[in-house]
Amino acid sequence: MIAFANALEPLRMANYLSRKNLYSWFVINADSADSTDSTGPASGAASNGLSLSPMYRADEAPPCDILFVCGGTHVREAVTNDVVKLLRVYAGRGTPLGGLCTGTFALAKAGLLNGYRCAIHWENLASIREEFPAILFSSDLFVIDRSMFTCTGGTAPLDLMLNLIRLKGGKSLASDVSEQFSVERIRDQKDQQHIPLLSRVGFGHEALLDAAVFMEMNIEEPFALDVLAEQVGLSLRQLERLFKRYLNITPAQHYLNLRLRRGREFLLQTNMSVMEVTVACGFQSSSHFCKSYRSLFGYAPSRERHQDHSLPPAPPPAAVRSAA
Template sequence: MIWTLEKQECIDAAGENNFVPSGIAFFPLNTVAQTRNFHFLLLPRFTMLAFSAAIEPLRIANQLTGKCLYRWHLMSEDGAAVQCSNGISLPADSAIGPLTRNDTLLVCSGLNGYSAARSRSLDAIRRHIRQGGSVGGICTGAYSLARVGILSGKRVTLHWENLQAFVEQYPYLEVSGQLFEIDGLVITCGGGVSSVDMMLALIATDHGTDLANMVADMCVLGMQRNNDTGQRKSIAAVINTRNPSLIEAVRIMNDKLEDKVPLCDIALQVNLSNRQLERLFNRYLGTSPAKYYKNIRLDFGRSLVCGTELAMSEIAFACGFRSTTNFTKNYRDRFGENPCNRGSTARYHRPDTAKP
């Protein structure tokens, strides 16, 4: 094999080829391509699945073509190893520092995504976007991007579990529930295997859809999903019924968490009597509409408790409870703990939600 200069640049000091492993499958790429560098900023308790799902398509693209199309570099705030949400620690290649304009910086976070990044990381993100570099968020990485004020006018996404809390905290931002979003220099995804979908879209842009499709095959992904695909199943799939009245009633409940709609009004909107609505919920969901509605609002409350630093009174109001006492009692009944026990990183004050 003839080693090109491009490929030599992907060999480490020990002479080992880190970025272009050999494999059986092959994809001929005859065009000369400039290597693209991805820098992954690992924040405490980041999600390993989302992180590895972002790196593997890059590795596979290199392996298939035999070219160093991509390099990746792992960073942490201080250069030390970072513990994932599953308890496994991954070593970083370096502490976060200045990047070149052509580099892509991806923020990887997971649990406590709203507070995972410290000032040094936030400064580095801000500096990179100001010099014209591309930045992104994986799983809950959009929180760090929002905190540095670079998402105004951008369409972004993050993991569906944190989506409603993010919207509550940053109501002026345009947030979607899609698998991923690529809006200019800002790229975000919902984490999990959606990281693969986002990277396939970038590979397709860089080197064509044929290579992206073959990378998808190597991932045993099947059909490549685009950014028009939502992260979650439809309401019909979630509640396992196609009854249109029940689907519509559940949709109304999900849409009206803060301004709770009386059950009699919901029944009227779906052309049912109160008694028919009760029977429908008990038959298909095994509970009353009142309890189902309350549980939806409590689940939303839990996402705010665990994913924001909003005051307890604000959380109670946001999910349709008119007093902190009432919210706390119902929260304890559902989850077996008080909402105030939300971890040492939380503080009871409103976060910075001023427009950048």
């Protein structure tokens, strides 16, 4: 329900603030006609117990500009043959598709994401990567790759929709919508979902977890890696092997990325100067900070506060409609 509401409400607010019918939406029950009541599509219960009344059955749903599928905690059981069939029908029409939270699993199950980058809630990342090796799963909050719009759960659909609103209605409208919802800033495709390290490496790797926590706690005055390894009872070589095996990154790069992402938070959420951020993130010179920042994010930190963070070229939809 939280993913569904966070996707829908920004569109309603955009209509309200613009005094235009920029967006309309409808909800589809994917069940086939012979599996639903003849009087209309059956309601579906969200994980919080509240029911949502679909407007159409799959066989009577009209065309739309984007079809989103929203998934919850038991998405595997919910992705029936009817759901797969519906998604393939819309894909066959050339309709752009989206996944909210675990709804991305439905698109993957339907075979529609091979070769695409996409996002899904962090709890599902490890297992779904094994199941669908042809799909490029990202740890980003949301991903727009050509005609596929996918995002993680919770409040991430709000950020995805705000970015879509910015495409269609302009930056001012998107900012106005975010202000109505008391959103401090609109996150973009450079932002990643926070993935608890335990969910990525599993139990039994306390030394690796301790090392990662140690890094997060020592951003301003970073430790040398050999000292850090000693702190958690490992040799530097052992530490490097653990990071490479379970996180597919060197400890040095992981530490650097942590410091750079903390720097981005400072730039976006405070009035600190680039030099002040440089010092706060443990860099000896602003030139090193700026070079590393550009390498990770694609532009200099001085541009961060003026960056529009525009999305990759895509035809702005005339309307965005959701499917549960």
